[in-house]
Amino acid sequence: MAAWGKIIHNVIISNCHQENRQFGTKCPMNYSASHMRDRLTFGGVKLVWNDISSMHSVNLSKYRRSSVNQGIVRCNGVAVAGVEGEPVNLTELVSEAIAVAFASWLVDKKKADRRLKISIGHDSRISAQMLQDAISRGISTAGHDVIQYGLASTPAMFNSTLSVDDAYTCPVDGSIMITASHLPYNRNGFKFFTNSGGLGKPDIKDILERAADIYKKFTAEVSSDGGIKTSASVKRVDYMTLYTSDLVKAVRKAAGNIEKPLKGFHIVVDAGNGAGGFFAGKVLEPLGAVTSGSQFLEPDGFFPNHIPNPEDKEAMKAITQAVLNNKADFGIIFDTDVDRSAAVDSTGREFNRNRLIALMSAIVLEEHPGTTIVTDSVTSDGLTTFIEKKLGGKHHRFKRGYKNVIDEAIRLNSVGEESHLAIETSGHGALKENHWLDDGAYLMVKLLNKLASARASGLSGGSKVLTELVEGLEEPVVAVELRLKINQTHPDLKGGSFREYGEAVLKYLENSIDLDHKLQKAPINYEGVRVSGFGGWFLLRLSLHDPVLPLNIEAQSHEDAVKLGLVVSAAVKEFAALDTSALDKFVQPA
């Protein structure tokens, strides 16, 4: 207990955890304490979380990205020993306390005076079983029924609160997904759902407060035998069968109720050894597709082949190569817990980032002419032109953060502006028709629908129908993201937070742009400073999570991109705490 005490000092950070895709596997856990606004005593240890919803100072390690926006919050930590400098802090006992707390929160939320049903699923991480047992113990100890789904996707867990099917004991009252998305093998965490969606920060805060009290009451005996303790039931249910059969039905229906609408298609899947392997055997094959050449479908919590992350270049290279090697019509790739995805056409052209957004926009705008597409802030100018001029829709370029984007689309609808798609360059995309859930598998189903209906109407040509949908999308020749770090211990911060410092940098840059007539500030902009000039644009903004100012530059030539870089470089040079080395390198003459 004493050892845990020390370790847990920084644990159970309640993050709207939107991880650092770029840094992939390196995520040291050394937090600076200055951002820790809220602390709870957790059995003599401290339970800490960031105040994330109001965008203030979060001083995290440079590699770690916790989150700032409201949305699904994931408690996460280190669940497996073995990485130097990363002691285990997501222990069984902590997990058990959190499970009891979630159950008690749910009882209050549902005003229930009955036993609740709570589903538990997990991705392919090696700590999954241990955490599933601990969570099950907590829930059953609290007197509620546990339904274990085993290997599952995050969106399926939310779905289990909505599906109505007695055979699968659905709907459940609440659901817990054990996942740390694409983070390294030693990490793990929890996402919580009710039928209203993923829990956000205020609810997580409430749960963690309860967990802290519960943890205090725990004794060594309570937790030592590792078994389920009460008479409450623990069942295993193969929910993924129900979830996948719904996906299959959706494609069949869209193709005019054809049993095997993908007959004749060869589609390869890359699940990166995460939870998404089901898609080949349980979705594509029943629909008639050949899936040979699919790879990394077997769950392996060490992720030996590549990071399961469609934003990762190696991962995209792997699926592209698989498509080309197998002469397949189409390729699909998922992240670990299948809330994100990307695709590849038969020529090896990647549908990710702006291109995936363009493709999804084309599909959604066919179904809902004129609708508003909400995206994150780093999308290309060419995407706006494509959505507005070619597709006749409206592009609402909002902020980074998939929940920011989703919440904004929901808000627009509530004020009378119709929106059916909220999608980020990260590969998170949510549709109104799918309860605004960011489900990577469902996004791919929308693409399959298109393939299937093209085939049903006699068109051949593999994935050409999709490739054609993005014809006319102007893409920049150069697109870079440079991440300028703020050194939080630098005297130039004068005791202030990195966020205040970053805002000062942005203000200074903005003022300097006002004086330069060759440059135009974006007339509508929701975060940072976005500027057009030299045939391209740049956006400097504060990271959602890190002490970093990400700088995106897009231009039609390297020279023009450098000119834009120099504008930023000139404005930020006085800010001594800003590490501009990445930018300096970029603007250097070749």
Ligand SMILES: O=P(O)(O)OC[C@H]1O[C@H](O)[C@H](O)[C@@H](O)[C@@H]1O
């Ligand atoms: O602000 P940044 O540090 O670039 O991070 C922002 C991004 O973080 C993660 O990748 C999330 O999944 C995204 O939803 C979010 O947009």
